[in-house]
Amino acid sequence: MSEQELIRRNSLNELIRLGIDPFPPQTFEVNAKASEIKSGFPGDPSLFQQVSMAGRIMSRRIMGAASFTELQDESGRIQLYIKRDELCPGEDKTLYNTVFKKLLDIGDIIGITGYVFITQMGEITVHVQSLRLLSKSLRVLPIVKEKEDTVFDAYTDPEQRYRQRYVDLIVNPGVREVFVQRNKLVNSMRNYLNNKGYLEVETPVLQPLYGGAAARPFKTFHNTLEMTLYLRIANELYLKRLIVGGYDGVFEFSKDFRNEGMDRFHNPEFTQMELYVAYKDYEWMMSLVEEMVEKIAFDLHGTTVVQVGEHQIDFKRPWKRFTMYEVIHHFTGATIDGMDEESLTALALSLDVPIDKTMAKGKIIDQIFGEKCEPYLIQPTFITDYPIEMSPLAKKHRDKPGLVERFEAICNGKELCNAFSELNDPLDQRGRFESQMELGKRGDDESMVLDEDFLRALEFGMPPTAGLGIGIDRLSMIMTNSPSIQDVLFFPQMRPEKKISE
Template sequence: MSEQELSLSEQEEIRREKLEQLQELGVNPYPYSFEVSNTSKQILADESLIRDDENTDTETVAVAGRVMNRRIMGKASFFNLQDAEGEIQVYIRRDDVATEELGNDLYNKVFKKLVDIGDIVGIKGFVFKTRTGETTIHAEEFYLLSKTIRPIPTPKEVENEDGETVVHDAFTDKEQRYRMRYVDLIVNPEVRETFKRRTQMVQVMRNVMNERGYLEVETPILQPIYGGAAAKPFVTHHNALDMDLYLRIANELYLKRLIVGGYDGVYEFSKDFRNEGLSRFHNPEFTQVELYVAYKDYNWMMEFTEKMLEKIAIELHGSTKVQVGEHEIDFKAPWPRVPLFEAIEKETGKDLYGKDLEELRAIADELHVETDESFGAGKIIDEIFGEFVEGKLIQPTFITDYPLEMSPLTKKHRDKEGLVERFEAICNGKEIANAYTELNDPIDQRERLEEQARLRAGGDDEAMTIDEDFLRALEYGMPPTAGIGIGIDRLAMIMTNSDSIRDVLFFPQMKPE
């Protein structure tokens, strides 16, 4: 006996026995196909399909899905069939589904005794309404399409001594739901709606950019030099080239190369990878869209961003207002624009503008913000902002005009010494987008990256590396450009009222079981 057989539960053993009985009856428990013509949602919405005394010539429907519950009543039964669009009731009667091969055994032995909740079946028949007014399919043909040999969790409602309804065996454990998303999608169908809404959100964004003529492109995931963000990379090794490669932390530098090459607008929905901790806002593998548009600046990009996210809210919710937890968030443009130092001073009473590294360290200590010897001025400012400001920004807000030290790829501010033309869009207490007037001066860019290299040598392992090919590309001339990265996962959390990034990822990263 195999190790797997020894570990089978009683229910799993019973289902395997049923599998053998089906095969003995000549029933293929895993046939090759079934022609589906209708979905549950379409049937429930189409009154013309309902057969009654006045409408006796309706079309036959063919649906497929899982058996989700059964009510056996002798020679006839009801069960609910769940497909990709929802659930619909099915009425099945012994004599109606008898076949030449099995006769009434198809109902008596197969349906009643060998079919379980979770099995995938196909039904052909006509639609009618029961006496209670429920739209139902009257089965004229029944097919087993996939026999499940592992029972799915089925919640049971029981009334306790106080007359309260208590639910047992519901598939509610968060960790199990994330690990076994396939089960989660079966027994918690509202989860499917979350991911449909995420896809709809991405489609709205794609449509907005396509309508403006921007080109969707693909850039390398495996990169010889990682760049475009301050983050730790994942490293791998290419055997044929005998060289280390990095999973990209951003696609910025490659998209800018395409602007150099002559495109006026390029974007990419990209999987990016950062070797960082896990939290309800962080997954090491995440999705963002990056967009770069020639001859524009960060002021233009703010207007573009707020209008696109306003459109997403309307398309998904029919309103600019979205309920997220206890907050009603309004995406109606225009959004507030608040300079970074002004936002920090408002919450801390400290003016950080123009302060040197030692002064910033002293202020951080006074504010009880933990820092490290490797931190530069920009990182200290970022820590203070994260501690005192970011979490309080619930309504969509543009935080603008960052210090030069925090933004090595950004053009210097045209009016404010020591600052750059950068904004972050903050919503529900977290950054959802980061954007610049892009630095296109190759001399300045080299100096900035060399400073990053010095920070890296000093112990900041998130500082950027020097990409000589990117610098060479800039030397061929990049037009004035606005760029942005929008976090798809975090935006999806807001648009679907989800508490954790894992709720909007089909397969989030988990520790081994």
């Protein structure tokens, strides 16, 4: 244990010896937050003559018989002024001289009462009349200081920030704000969907067969049933069963799990919102996405323009729309309409796009798109009409053979959502599953598996349906200008620590 931790434990014992419970059980009534005081006091000082606040001590400036301290609550920080003879009006000055000056530390959680005033230096400050320890802190916080927007000794080590997110949240106020924004985003989306009358549902995370996307799953085992189960990679097939069951619009915010690599755009568990609406097609769904995301941008920022890294991204409707073939032609000059696998392979090689033998026609096209087009699409753009081979759950295009009615929205060079007119022909669907199994035999370990129960559901009849999956983490990154997915997840996946120091 470090020297400072030992000193804090001694202080803890000293407090107990003085009859002060370092972790008292009673509630502490709070009637004011730091930000409310700062914004409200100049307008009406009379409202803040008897405030009661709780929070964490973040700095201390002791000048003999008077001190300034910064208290941090959920809303922010405010300065406290503590005067010995007011905190301890009688003979006994222990509370100030010993408890406050010696035994309390940065990081301790206290409750105070007092009145608000403005110091000679012009800072809104709470003049403390009573002070109570609410929780003793035994570990030393990183000390971050700031003056005129310059931050000193910023707590920036990514490993520590993610492993000890609680410290990150205490010390870096901007981090708490990111997650508030993420919550606003989810609420905005949920409200939008609720207002349309769609039903929010929950479907299984543990699935006997994984489906609805192309990805490797996590595998687990149920002891009582003695069977292998998979953590869902998507919830698509369950939501479609509910459309078969008669709901006209269902959606789910779902944690999905994919056993793939990790980088700043991928975490093994991530959040998607999937939506299915009966009697609609992908054209209709494109309009919904535009409207919904535009509304989210506006709800979060009061404008449709969002600063993301070096780019200003404008979500104002309508977004640009290109077919997959158009956009590949635009960026490479190649016309791939009608090309067979052989000439696509040759094209990929000539463009320096890496491919391998497991890739069939659809995947090669996707690879060319991913290498040569996607990274350059910064403003929100719809890419439509994908090759059928890579879209086994999407409906055949109404008038373009070999393609499906599918779109993705690309933004800041990354996929934001994936959607299609859902395939509801059970015979076609069975054929698609079978060709997926062919791809599996060829070596594609992400090809889909055949789900007989899902096919049975389709055989009962599913209305024509539009479906959407939208990545909540990705959208949060864009909306909060966060360069890494780890910045929008409280607890991103990490290797375990060797040991946690005692």
